[in-house]
Amino acid sequence: MRLNVIAPSTFAALRVIMLAVGAVPAQRMRGMLMASGITPVASFVTLGEVEVYLSNGPVDVIVCQICPESDAGLMLLSVLNRMHKNGKLEQLPSLFWMGETSMIAATCPGDVNYGSRLPATVQTAGIECMGGVAMTALDSLARLAKAAGIHVEILHREGAMVLNDALRAALLIRTKLDSGPAQADFELLTEEELISALTTGEGLRFVFQPQFDLLSRRVVGAEALIRWKHHRLGDIPPSIMIPLVNRLGLDLLLFSLVEMWAVRVMLALKRENFGIPIAVNASAKTLCTPKFAERLAARMHGVGLPARLLKLELTEDVPEPDELLLSAALTAIRAKGFQVSLDDFGVGAATMNLLVNVSFDEMKIDGSFVRALGECSSSGKVISGLVNWARLLKFNLVAEGIEDESTIPLLYRLGCRVGQGYALAHPMEFDDFMMFMRKQK
Structure with missing residues (x-):
């Protein structure tokens, strides 16, 4: 059993921004963050807005919405990598992916009867998705991002404990960056x-x-x-x-x-x-x-x-x-x-x-x-x-x-x-x- 030993007020020092499409998801993100003692410093809808903001100062965490209506949360990885390589972003922020989770039945393109031919256990299990994206695909993308130096957390379960664990990881990364030579x-x-x-x-x-x-x-x-x-x-x-x-x-x-x-x-x-x-x-x-x-x-x-x-x-x-x-x-x-x-x-x-x-x-x-x-x-x-x-x-x-x-x-x-x-x-x-x-x- 993991115990969260960091008080929410400890996270207040983190500089957090949000990337979300729509007022309702943004409001839900803000509520979860504030429950952990964090007031987001800004909220954006497009990648261009995030890029401009990052050019003007450091950010510790970007909380992104993964949804079918926008690929901004996924494409943000490319933006961060490009800015870092070009010297426009000295410190890479941690990235939190959040979204609605669902189970989608396994299907084969062009075969509407494919799912019915699968074993019952497979039909029941299906494919776990977040915002319409298969979780396995998100895992693979997150692993590639980490190899490029971008810390990614996939928050596929809501709750204060899950968010606080991710914030703890981001806080440790920031502490390590602050304590070590630049x-x-x-x-x-x-x-x-x-x-x-x-x-x-x-x-x-x-x-x-x-x-x-x-x-x-x-x-x-x-x-x-x-x-x-x-x-x-x-x-x-x-x-x-x-x-x-x-x-x-x-x-x-x-x-x-x-x-x-x-x-x-x-x-x-x-x-x-x-x-x-x-x-x-x-x-x-x-x-x-x-x-x-x-x-x-x-x-x-x-x-x-x-x-x-x-x-x-x-x-x-x-x-x-x-x-x-x-x-x-x-x-x-x-x-x-x-x-x-x-x-x-x-x-x-x-x-x-x-x-x-x-x-x-x-x-x-x-x-x-x-x-x-x-x-x-x-x-x-x-x-x-x-x-x-x-x-x-x-x-x-x-x-x-x-x-x-x-x-x-x-x-x-x-x-x-x-x-x-x-x-x-x-x-x-x-x-x-x-x-x-x-x-x-």
Whole structure:
């Protein structure tokens, strides 16, 4: 049972506007918000009005009506995304979708008798809709929006508790934005500072996040990651650091640093009689470096470690335009005994093409699918399909971004056996990771 521990008056600081067609829906929205201690600062009917308002100041939440008469609530996502990319909207607001819910019988276009031929259970269940839009379609759209950085809540049930839960999420997002460094602050980073950090190691930390068998909770692997704490700006997110590394052409240097620490961990694990693989992220550009496989194999052989203990995770930070070169490079790497994993499956346009044309040992399901599992029915279907696909292609599957304990049994029931995420274990520095592994015994 979830208890709402935030008093309604706490939400009064949120800047909320409404987008609704018609006086009655707008009045109902306003009444629900005011019951939670919020007085909307403005109400609009068209997208154009909302865009003008957003250009003049920040907004925390936009409550939108989903209805057959207007697609404004849906198309607002595109407006927010465009304004954010163009620099006209620094802070993306949370989006709440509200509307009349109903059940519509499943039908087939052009066949009026289709519904009558369905099993009785299907005819009774029908398709759940909000404002005439199938809930599964709204779920999918909301997931895409979240991947673009837009937080979407679908309020398909009325009530103070449902609204307050959504407001709580919006309030936490605003608090996080207010407490952390602004994006503009990170733009103060200089190329010289990054080069200095990578060459001297100042401010760099190397951490290891375990991967678990979801049933036994036994550690079956780990991922090596880098963290950078800037002397002025604090912790630099990987989303800021990695693109800067790639732009400066320092991706091979970054890989070498992380790989060096991965080898240190593997040697320490070997002394403790552990033989789990350690994964290191690498861009296509890095993996296609001439004689990359030979040099990597020589380093592993030189320290007495089998190549199978080092796993290379292909990221899509820097896509390789020459697919033939990438395929040849990965084949050479696998021929040396290294495992190759496709990272963040589901977020890149080239991902599907890569799986068809390039051989992998493993695929990692992007965390956006995993995090949406409890709230988006289509995510479960996607993950189930990926499990079946992995079986057909005979490669391993890892779910990343598991942040909720309740997600773990859901993933296991869908057929996903291995995962990583904060619900299982946070990334740990060398000594902490080794202590954690000793406790595993």
